Amino acid sequence: MVDFGDVTGGFSWFTNINWLQIFIAIVIFILGVFIAYVARKLFYRALIKFVPKTVAHNTARIIYYALVIIFAISALGTLGIDLTALIIAGGIIGIILGFALQSVTANLVSGLFLYWERPLKPGDVVEVDGHAGVVLDISIMSTKIRGFDGVLIRVPNEKVFSAVIKNIGANVARRLELAIGIAYKEDAEKAVDVITKVVNEHPFVLVHPEPEVFVSNLGNSSVDITVRVWTPTSEWMNVRKDLLWKIKKAITEAGIEIPFPQSDVWFRSPLEVRVKSDNEEN
């Protein structure tokens, strides 16, 4: 005969469930997701003021998922699930990923610091790690520079962060220095006057700070004249080309010789010079 006395015996697990704990776990998880959502919005709004949109978006997402995971683990903890194994496994995976993604993480963190410190920004003319050009974009992992020859250069942010950065376009004015050599026989004062006139006539040579033209060195083959002028940064290269050409032209027109390197050779013993006559040769 069939015993119908304990019809619920097969569902004993059902009666053993602690519904209160499940309820608490669900509440913790839902609350956690809500907190993560709010944190994501707040971080995004705060970061967007300092960093580009994509970086702010990605950082806010990372924060969101980190919080969701933390709250999910907490929720599982309230259900009495032993998370030791999960934490150990997570730790091991974390170490493996840490080693594997070392450079990625370094680039990512460097990128964030670059956004924070802003040593360069898109449009700046810079020299980074030996690469000179115009900054096109600073992404979370790398900085893209368009070299003066038109080549696209991608420099990892880790390198940018640790490199010496020369930001050529950061200031409104930039100094230009030219060295001009004239022959020793020439009148240096006249040369200085000629160069000063050319410098003062150039529109993009700034009036203040005042240009300087002076004899700076008595070289092996020439008297060296240094020209130091300030120009608007945007015009620096044009002024350099233009001024050098105009100075060369003015000096030549003034009859001042620009010498080439010369060496005097002295012989220890007197030199004998034999001149052959036409008859001797025949």
Add this chain to the structure above:
Amino acid sequence: MEAFKLKGYGRIGVGRYKLLNYTIEITDFNGEGIKYARSENGSILADSLVIGSHDVVIVPIYPVLVPKRITEYVLVELDRKVNIAPRAETGFYVQIPIDIAVYAYKDRDFTILDLIPGYNPKYTLYGSPNEGIIARYIKTSIYNDEPKPEVGKAISLVRVHNKTREWVTLTKILLHSGNLRLYYEEGSWRACVQELNVTIDSKSTASVAYGEVTCKGMKALDDPPSLRPSRIVYKTNMLWGI
């Protein structure tokens, strides 16, 4: 054809003209319009065709467009220091650099045919290289009365008020071209901007307000769209020395 020396702003017809070191040549183009050319020592610097209009006008223009638009500011350096007693006020005329524009008109609409640099264009740095600004530069004398008109120079009446309780020395005035209004007289090189009110706040700072138009009976410049000043006139602050 003999070049005729231009004597002032205003309309010019077909012909050859001398302006500064340049020669301007306007010729008829098939009766449909004109051909405009500007040259210096035989080399053409500007050359364009105008179809549907014969109306060419020489006007003054704000000094920030040529040789290149690299700044909006103008720095007027005084050729002598002006020492101003505490709470004192003074007024004098100065010259301001301007360039010359050639407009082609059709009724009230116009286009810029050419921009001619005025009086030896030069630039300067006001402030430090990292915080300062680049400004178009002119060194001007101080005049009690309105100076004689010159090509490439406009005049302005400057009123200075030392608000401090100490002596101050004024050597320069910084202007923003967006706040300037240019007026000119046809048939002469007379051009002027509105009154400039310089208020000295400390030994090294001042502000420049753009006041009333003092150039009576002169024609207002039709500002090009890119330089049309805003309706709100702001002050220009001089923070890096006066």
